Amino acid sequence: MGVPSTSHKPLEIGCKLLCRWRDEQYWMCEVIERRHNLETSEWQYYVHYLSFNRRMDEWVGIERFDLGAQETSGGDGKKVTRNIKRKFDESHHAEEEGELDPVTLREHEEATKVKNINRIAIGKYEMNTWYFSPFPKEYANCDTLYWCEYDLAYFARREHLERYVRTRCKRRHPPGDEIFRQGEMAVYEIDSRVERVFCENLCLLAKLFLDHKTLYFDVQPFLFYAICTCDDQGAHIVGYFSKERVSAEDYNLACILTLPCYQRRGYGKFMISISYELSKREKKLGTPERPLSDLGLVSYRSYWATKMLEILCKHKGTISIQELSDMTFFRPEDIISTLQALDLLKYFGGQHSIYVSPKMVEQYVNKKDNSPPVDPARLQWTPHSERRGNGAMTEGRKPS
Template sequence: MRRESAKPSVPASSVPAVAQAPPASPSAASDDDDDESEEEYSNRNVQAVVLGDEYEFDAWYDCPVLYELVPDFHVGHMIDYLFVCNRCFKHSIAGYTMAAHLIACKGTFETPGQLVYQNNQYSIRMVDGAAYKLFCQCLCIFAKLFLDTKSILFAVDRFEFYVAFHHTAPNVEQAVGFFSKEKISFDEYNLACILVFPPFQHLGIGHLLIDFSYQLSILDGVLGSPERPLSERGRATYLRYWAASIVRAITPLVTSGRQPRAMTPFALSIDDISRATGIRQDDVIDALRSMDALVKLTSTVTPAKDGLDALNAAAQDDGSWAISSPALDRWSASHAQQLAWMMWIDINSIML
């Protein structure tokens, strides 16, 4: 079996659950940039997970429901290995039982849900929690091993699950992560929980899933946002996504080789940026501030004098503001490598 890193680094947030390396508490995030944690996380009841017949990696968090689901497993005990099917996500503590199941499942399993997106490497399927209840419950129990705050394991009926698959060969696919969202969200949240499975992190899959959630909001004609509250690391993940989306939407980065050229000036409003990206106005403002690109205008700081671009920031109630093009240039240059490999969803390719 391939032994993967026991403590992968994953940014995360708080009530959208998003995986991250212990000890920080996850909830809505991605899987791409944070440094690996060297601390062991002791509050868990499973030592390691074996996914399919190829991947073995450490569990991160306790999954109390296993005490009820696994025979002769009691509070205080530790399971050395939990074997999980990489197709249907059913589990067993017996390797021989799972070996037999994998053979049977390979011949009978049909990938659930509706294909809603596909590129040359990945596809995304929408799985209705009510229509495929057992699959989604098993997926949630598996996810609980990596999401400290995940609480919904069985009441999956009101959620849609968007599961990402990596196509390793013709007609061969492997589930690599997912996000869930409520079918009806009165707050218009576009993501409740996200997890990229540990062996498949640092490949940009988390960014792809987050971008897909925003494209769904755009198709629905609303401005989306992840469920609140966000943990510190989850907020950092989304700030990176929002910042990259803003740069991509309003200041296209023209590259010569790997060196970014200067970006053209622009005049726009927060609402313009929000409409172009599908990101809520307050999130746009937070992202611009995180880039040091939102500058308050005063009698001594003016667009003409300081190389700023006019901004009608109606969401600000304490004066006039402007976007600093030099600040956007600096942010883009410092994140050029990340921007180069980020995968983005073409909204016209979504099959809904």
């Protein structure tokens, strides 16, 4: 690959050419946007790698391109292999909100095509962002955004955050009530009517990692549940899920996110488990808000399958779909669709039967589980419909 000259005609928006990525290989990309640095007189380009998810989009300089390999279409440049693509797909464990219709999707992608924040720093971690998030204009094109991990105040400069934490923020945990504590894990319920700013900031943070999340400032219909790991320094947020205060469809989860620096540790399964424990206390069947993204469906199918197979392996005799629903608080529709997807429903003698193969037991029941345990006895929570004043937080303990 030749080294480009520092003086060049600016690349056209929409052109396709090879660009050197983080793995030092060249991948075909499309130029989405460009900007001119008046101080250096250099152009920068916002590119989308054609084989990768939009979260890999980034600003690059001209030195990253192979200018001799421009294409009007995909061409025969470097192509992502199945294993490489799987690696990028599996790295995305934040469960995005539902898929959009084609027209809305095009409008969404046009409005959010360029990331406005490149990195965030929160607690002891720094991480690249994946998507656009509608922060106030004064934070537009802020390269790194610095967050207080306890109350989610954010700043454009590290020294501003340090001064804030030193002089103003006395909190060492999220606001709200601690409703669950087991080992190092804690869950805090946050009422958006009481802690509106915290919940809005949490949504802005989540949008950096969820492509199709549409809830930003209309937070009041929702309750938020912050998942934290605790040590002698405080409670460190690793993710959250939200749910509607009142859901006509009995949705027990609206949005769910594990921050990238905490992914692949079982926190997504932990949050799904907590959401179903809340449903059990409410004596209602639970299900996630629809439509589910592909990744969200995979996460839930894995959870539903594991819990059902654990029951089926221990159960003697026949068991009905309704009995499984009564034991798990899963909707019958979710049970049936999961059994069908895993090919566990067989037709024998004029009726359907559930057949549990040794392969399925090995895959879902005997596999190593790295998710934190959930002991229902540790949950100190009363449904809001049963609380005094129909919603006042009277149960749960204040964080220690």
